[in-house]
Amino acid sequence: MKKKIIIVGGVAGGATTAARLRRLDEDSQIIMFEKGEHISFANCGLPYYIGGVIEKREKLFVQTVEGMSSKFNMDIRNLSEVIKINREKKTVSVKNLRTGEIYDESYDYLVLSPGARPVIPSIPGIDTANNLLTLRNVKDTDAIKNFIDDNKPEKAVVIGGGFIGVEMAENLHELGIKVTLIEMANQILAPFDFEMASILHKSMIEKGLKLILEDGVQSFENNGTKVILNSGKEIDTDLIILAIGVRPESELAADCGLEIGPRGHIIVNEYLETSDPSIYAIGDAIEVLDYINGKPTAIPLAWPANRQGRIVANNIYGKKEKYKGTLGTSVVKVFDFTAASTGNNEKTLKRIGIHDYEVIHIHPGSHAGYYPGASQISLKLIFDKKSGKIYGAQAIGKNGVDKRIDVIATAIKGGLTVLDLPDLELAYAPPYSSAKDPVNMAGYVASNIIENAVETIQWYEIDKIVENGGFLVDVRNPGELKLGFIKGAVNIPLPELRNRLNELPKDQTIYVYCQVGLRGYLAARILTLNGFKAVNLDGGWKTYS
Amino acid sequence: MKKKIIIVGGVAGGATTAARLRRLDEDSQIIMFEKGEHISFANCGLPYYIGGVIEKREKLFVQTVEGMSSKFNMDIRNLSEVIKINREKKTVSVKNLRTGEIYDESYDYLVLSPGARPVIPSIPGIDTANNLLTLRNVKDTDAIKNFIDDNKPEKAVVIGGGFIGVEMAENLHELGIKVTLIEMANQILAPFDFEMASILHKSMIEKGLKLILEDGVQSFENNGTKVILNSGKEIDTDLIILAIGVRPESELAADCGLEIGPRGHIIVNEYLETSDPSIYAIGDAIEVLDYINGKPTAIPLAWPANRQGRIVANNIYGKKEKYKGTLGTSVVKVFDFTAASTGNNEKTLKRIGIHDYEVIHIHPGSHAGYYPGASQISLKLIFDKKSGKIYGAQAIGKNGVDKRIDVIATAIKGGLTVLDLPDLELAYAPPYSSAKDPVNMAGYVASNIIENAVETIQWYEIDKIVENGGFLVDVRNPGELKLGFIKGAVNIPLPELRNRLNELPKDQTIYVYCQVGLRGYLAARILTLNGFKAVNLDGGWKTYS
């Protein structure tokens, strides 16, 4: 039987569903409603178009209404807002935004991919701040671009240090605008833990950005040309980008009685069906299960939206395919750095009550050090000490970061543990990697913890230990101490350690550290095998500092 | 009990074993013999040092005899050749190459990591070709570098299109030398199948290299300044690099009666023990099992040598760790291109009698097309049509190639099939990937074959089909035909297809193709769903051409 399928939202999730539906059936009637002017545009490219990295506006349009309609033989109605779902009648009410006309359209299946919209809190002065803009779609993009062209702002404030805030800060900075980034938390980019995000903080400040952490906006004054912070700080600005997060576009779904989650997301089952089996929902608007910990979460990214769109199309055609949850793999460019992560971070694990995890930090080269162009990758791996299960990974560096996170994300999906990472046979030639790839190395270092070859402590624990009289040895060469060192440490370079064991107390734990953790590990092995109790500072000076 | 361990060979496998042994036990006596002057050098960097990419010779030395001896408290004897293994006495006879002195040294465990040496066939004139050099170690490197400095060769011939031959050809070319590369087979780089290697052939020729395929050297004349080929061609040259492969350094092992394989490799079990349980062997000298097909093979690469070294050290300390076989993941830079592969190629599968595999070729962008700098990746995936088991993958392109092969290598180790590749949640932001990563896309395209959504034929099948009266439709836009087209094709652009179905025969298979395979797939779906029998040309014009 010929099916009539209505899709609400014509971008990442919606357009993907529509395309796949047509490939499954030539006869079905597919109507895609999009309230904006544009369908199938590159949301993710918007900040880079504003920054001039993407030069041509037309590049943002992956498909046009005309092109997609003809290629896929579908009925695409832009500037058409679905304003009501009438579940009993299986119709939607649609408002033609060109004419104001309202009409009903019936469906056999309804797919909701309405996305999310920027959170706009009711801060005093926000209504009169006419230099305050948000970024979600092409219209917003045009507005920001026009504002910049017309007003040539010298100073901008970006509120919110999430992906979009950080990308906007970079792109405005590249336009020559002096940017202040304000973030309420003690770090930008929530998927990273603090010590990892700190690498980015440093680099952004070096680039000339002003970074204000642990502070929020109290009010806007003078039509938004003055931003007053909770701390009392006042910032003059010509432009404000508000990017403190998104909230799901779930009013339509809520109004017709579909089940909605605690933070406003549409609830779906593993087949992506809402509480009404004729209605599917996908993308930024839905709640998903966290692939690692199985708990509900919401991860507004493009991969899930695209993946879910294809699954829903299949399920409408009877496939009963499951969406297996979202890992949250993500990546962002921050000036010269790439920051990527997958799975859960420490903050998440603690929040859900998992505390008995282990962490390692390593700082290997992106490729063999003797081949030019290698740079350091800071790679953090979080895992269960008993099973070796990988909880998550974070990496930051100038090259090869996305590769290592993709490999670990794949390992997770393959059910591999940290004990399997040394066994990944990855491609090696000097321009690309080392004979032991950083992911192999992370596997070795993690395995050593599981196999009790070494005990480690974390960067945030060592100061207290030294304060309480802990014995700390810096095993770097004397020349390296000018990079900075931990107060209270005795310097015994690794090559001298075996001959100077008599300088060390037998009745006390010896804490050791080096630059990145490797020599500390070697020292810890020497000490342990010589009958001392030794503990290595994970990640060395690099992570500590 | 204190163990005495002797290691033969002080570079990739040997040095790794030694380092790990020390980390497992402070008391064992470790003696590492190396017949060359240098231990622990960067074999893989040698071509790039010759080419001047690596500027400083000292960069090649990862560890020195002095440094490693003191850091790891071991007895490292360079310029010391082990000339005999006396298994009953558990001693080796060693020749001090400085003094000529020969002495015996006893062992509890012996680890052989003697590597391999360049194959030097007895071609007429080779003995008097004093401009003919091979490349394996630092001495060879110095010889080539000195030859170039002293003789300023204008022309060079590289014999052999394997990794080392290709890297040397590139590096000599970059020095301004006119290079001719001669290869006996119809393609360079055996890990790739012909149509993939062809991409590299084209690019090398464009760079100005002379590439001679399917021809071998018959003789050298005039002290190597003239190379005569089997075809009768004569080439004048100032320098010859011979790089037609390596043979295992297994004479020591053979002489003392250890089991040796059909191509001269040392045979080991899964614990890397030779036929004598006190003797382990690793690296280029051993036969391993192919991870994909389980058959014996030999894969002389650095990752296996390093991995095996660590496993052997563990096993000497009672761990009973298994080496699980070698996938053969590899990567090589060829001018602006990166070429990487993992697992088995078609040639290998055919050779071992597997013929019922499926192949797909796709040509996605390295990252989102709207973000600058994206380039095309040619990605080939070979898999079992029934189970979806991944046999192997090959990729060639300018960016992001190593990442995709590493992801697929990881998927293989995780036991994932092509049906799981769409579900890999990989990091996406415009500078790095697309919302559907190329690996996801390969998974979708392969899944469609398994699920019989589309039937495909390969680039080498289509000409014959058209010859025999097959009906072929080119679904590209008329403007694209100037890129080249397949003779005998009718042009019906995809957007017009639905309205022109009446032009197509109902009683005949319709073969379709486009530029890269995507629109061909869309056309095939339209045709199939409209009751035609349709077959898509896998990889489109791009792979065919």
Ligand SMILES: Cc1cc2nc3c(=O)[nH]c(=O)nc-3n(C[C@H](O)[C@H](O)[C@H](O)COP(=O)(O)OP(=O)(O)OC[C@H]3O[C@@H](n4cnc5c(N)ncnc54)[C@H](O)[C@@H]3O)c2cc1C
């Ligand atoms: C600036 C920016 C940068 C981003 N960068 C990245 C990135 O680098 N990587 C990444 O993974 N993700 C990124 N994202 C997130 C990604 O774009 C989203 O996760 C994805 O687009 C979600 O798909 P969706 O279909 O749920 O929503 P959308 O793609 O937003 O589509 C929803 C559409 O539905 C329409 N709609 C809503 N309600 C109605 C209605 N009632 N009637 C008709 N139409 C309606 C909306 O107008 C909208 O166009 C970025 C997002 C933005 C805004």
Ligand SMILES: Cc1cc2nc3c(=O)[nH]c(=O)nc-3n(C[C@H](O)[C@H](O)[C@H](O)COP(=O)(O)OP(=O)(O)OC[C@H]3O[C@@H](n4cnc5c(N)ncnc54)[C@H](O)[C@@H]3O)c2cc1C
């Ligand atoms: C030019 C070049 C480029 C390469 N590029 C790459 C690459 O990009 N990627 C990659 O994965 N692999 C590459 N390789 C291969 C890689 O270097 C080898 O696979 C790896 O070194 C093998 O390790 P091994 O320990 O078995 O042998 P080796 O590292 O060669 O070490 C063996 C050592 O044993 C010594 N020895 C032998 N017999 C005796 C004896 N009787 N007594 C004392 N000493 C002895 C030899 O002198 C030698 O130094 C390259 C190799 C070369 C030559």
Ligand SMILES: CC(C)(COP(=O)(O)OP(=O)(O)OC[C@H]1O[C@@H](n2cnc3c(N)ncnc32)[C@H](O)[C@@H]1OP(=O)(O)O)[C@@H](O)C(=O)NCCC(=O)NCCS
């Ligand atoms: C582009 C868009 C309309 C989706 O279209 P789509 O047709 O599903 O996706 P693609 O063009 O990538 O093509 C994928 C299809 O082609 C097939 N395909 C791709 N390359 C192929 C090849 N070389 N040979 C054969 N088939 C191929 C795939 O198998 C897949 O088909 P399937 O789903 O039936 O298996 C939708 O993703 C979109 O609107 N994107 C822009 C918005 C967005 O994603 N924003 C967030 C990121 S900025």
Ligand SMILES: CC(C)(COP(=O)(O)OP(=O)(O)OC[C@H]1O[C@@H](n2cnc3c(N)ncnc32)[C@H](O)[C@@H]1OP(=O)(O)O)[C@@H](O)C(=O)NCCC(=O)NCCS
């Ligand atoms: C360098 C060489 C001597 C091996 O030394 P190695 O000590 O095994 O290797 P690395 O220096 O990479 O260190 C790895 C060890 O340090 C540990 N480690 C690495 N980084 C660490 C960190 N940040 N914190 C704690 N431990 C760390 C690893 O766990 C591993 O120890 P383990 O094996 O006991 O688990 C040997 O590989 C060699 O000679 N290489 C050059 C030749 C070569 O490989 N050629 C082919 C490629 S060009």
Ligand SMILES: [Ca+2]
């Ligand atoms: Ca610990």
Ligand SMILES: [Ca+2]
């Ligand atoms: Ca086929």
